[in-house]
Amino acid sequence: MNTFLQIHPDDNVLVALQDLPQGTEVGFNGSTITLLKEVPAKHKFMITDIQTGDPITMYGVLVGKANAPILKGELITTVNIQHDANAFHEKEGSIEWQKPDVSKWKNRTFMGYPRKDGQVGTRNYWLVIPMVFCENRNVSVIKTAFEKGLGFAPTEVYNDQVQDLVSLYKSGDLNAIKTYKATPVTDNTKRNTVFSNIDGVKFLMHEGGCGGTRQDSDALCALLAGYIHHPNVAGATVLSLGCQHAQVSILKDALQKLNPAFDKPVLVFEQQKSSSEFDMLSDAIRDTFLALIEADKQPRQPSPLSKLVIGLECGGSDGFSGISANPAVGHTSDLIVALGGASILSEFPELCGVEQELINRCVEKDTSDKFIRIMRAYESQAESVGSGFYMNPSPGNIKDGLITDAIKSAGAAKKGGISPVVDVLDYTEYVTKPGLNLLCTPGNDVESTSAEVGSGANVVLFTTGLGTPTGNPIAPVVKLATNTKLAKRMPDIIDINTGTIISGEKSIEEMGEEILEYVIRTASGEVKTKAELLNQDDFIPWKRGVSL
Incomplete structure (x- = not known):
């Protein structure tokens, strides 16, 4: 196993692949670098001496600048460097992409749930949704009744x-x-013995719908519409108080916008029009049960891999994320795109510094212009509340080697592979084009994952270097460890170990293909992810301008 790595030929730092003691001599490009202090695994040290204000380069891009002179072999830290990133501008050049060889998957299918609108689900769920937080308790009552009564209770x-x-x-x-x-x-999870073709009844409780801005409630309605429209959902039961900002009429308008021919069953119960809370809940349970009988008539059927829509997410990232799990997932994304499927790269604050690469990868100028417009507006909103993208790295990120936002972003962007960008989506906009899509979300793990699924992801690939126990109510979330230590320490959380890339046992391409095979099995219902087994049904709508 190598003890260090230069990620890109233009980089002026090396990454330690294992703990390197002070005084270690590293041979690089015909010269010897003596480490001036201990360099923990995942952290970086200088290849040459640099002066105050000089650039720090990783992944071939600017990721910071020196606060003071830094010597050859010295560890870079939050003390001696600060965030810096390249500016971005309009699209230049054209994108040429050599598709990976996908001949071995040409005739492969997964066992999915085909919907009338052409989408295909990887799960078959019924949703119960409150329009406002006031209805959360009533949703909880229905949740307890159905989970225990149908055998879905943990x-x-x-x-x-x-x-x-x-x-x-x-x-x-x-x-x-x-x-x-x-x-x-x-x-x-207990085995449902009542309905053989239904994977569960899921509940999207939240703290929105009223008391905030109208923009927030409108965005909530659009997000909920995305979940109801989602191919993993057979239909929904909606509980409304009646007086809230997030009106049922707004939800219905959002559904019609997504699909003018929308015809899934949506059962609406408004408490302020009901004779009693008991009657409303009793009616909701009865009508939902009748709808489940119909939903159970949809079996899994062989479906083309082009119907896969993969969310690309990371959380609890570390210094190995951009070397192992993220580029492996990026190769999986490229494979799915080459097969005619779609992928979604989100977390816009974690694209800081690599914007120009993504802009140049956009197929159309209108698409790249939209990306520029959204990125600048988002950064401006963050700064208006006294923050900025440079404040994005968490204490856990920093401890494990991601000491500037640009370092974190350059590694995070690797999840998007190298395929062209076919579309840029604002928050709650739905995927309509096969290929790589960029979706505006914060870097917050749950807010971003919730948004990716609301935009159509029917499987999510979630990379983590520190261990993040999160999932989604309706889409299976596959958790990938960036390092073997994490995979061994948290086997109840992690589905796939990509630390074999760090050890040299597997290449990025080999791991990407292995991930695709796991996705196919997961999409077919042959495998339940660890997040599903632990009932990690996390759902948080985004209040724009607040989260990074």
């Missing part, structure tokens, strides 16, 4: 643990309480 291992502890407490055995260990379960 195994109550923690409830059992509390009961055991209560029994020990009542017996006076405090020592037994201190040494008590619960037994984990490998599958935290």
Whole structure:
């Protein structure tokens, strides 16, 4: 295994692939670099001496500048460098892309749920949605009733643990309480024995719909419409209070905008028009059950891989993210695009510094202009509340080697592979074109994942270097570890280990192909992701201008 890596020939820093002690001598380009301090794995050190104000280059792009002179072999830190990134401008040149060889998947299919509008689902869910936070409690009542009644309730291992502890407490055995260990379960979902073709009833509780701006409630309605329109959804039950900003009429308009011929069943119950809360909930449960009977009539069928729409997401990133998991996912994205499918790259604050590359990859100038307009508006909004993209890296990112936003962004963008950009979508806009799509979202993991699924992703690939326990209510989220230590430490969270790229056991291309095979099995229902097994049904709408 190599002990260091130069990511791009133009880089003036090297990445430590393992902990390198102070005094280690590194041979590079015919010269010797002596490390002046310990360089932890994932962190970077200088190839040459540089002066105050000189550029720091990684991935072949500007990622920072020196705050003070930095010596050859010295570790770069938040003290001696600061964020800096290249400016961007209008599209220049044309995009030429050599598609990867996808002949081995030419006749492959996945077992999906075809919908009348041409989309194909990887799961078959019924949704229960509140139009406003006031209805969250009522949604919870329906959730408990359906999960227990239909066999979708998670195994109550923690409830059992509390009961055991209560029994020990009542017996006076405090020592037994201190040494008590619960037994984990490998599958935290019970088998539904009522409906064979329904994967579950899902519930999108949120804190919006009223009390904020009209723009926020309109965006919420558009996001909820995207979920109802989503191919993984057979239909929805909607609970409305009645007086909130997020009116049912706005939701219906959003559905018609997505599909003028929209014909999925949407059951609406408005509490302020009901004779009682009990009657509303009882009617909602009865009518939803009748709808489930119809939804159960849709079996899985062989479907072309061109019907896959893959969300590309990262969270809890580390210094290996841009070397292993992200470029591997990028190759998977290129394979899916070459097969006629679509992929979605989001998290716009984490594209800072690589904008020009993406602009030049846009197929149409109108598309690149839209990207420029959205990026500049987003950055301006962030600055107006006293922030900026440069403040994006989290303490965990910084600890593990991502010390400027541009370093983080250059690695994060690798999830998008090298295929052309066919479309740029603003928040809640839906994917309509096969190929790589850019979607405006914050870098916040759950807000971004929620948005990707709302824009049509029927599988999400989520890379993580630190370990992020998140999922989505209706789309399977495949979690990929950037390093082997994480995969071994959190096996209940991680689906795929890409740390074999760091160790040299596999190439980026080999791992990308392995990921595609896993996606096909997941899309077919042969595999449940760890997020699904743990019931990680995270959903957070974005209030624009607040999140990075």
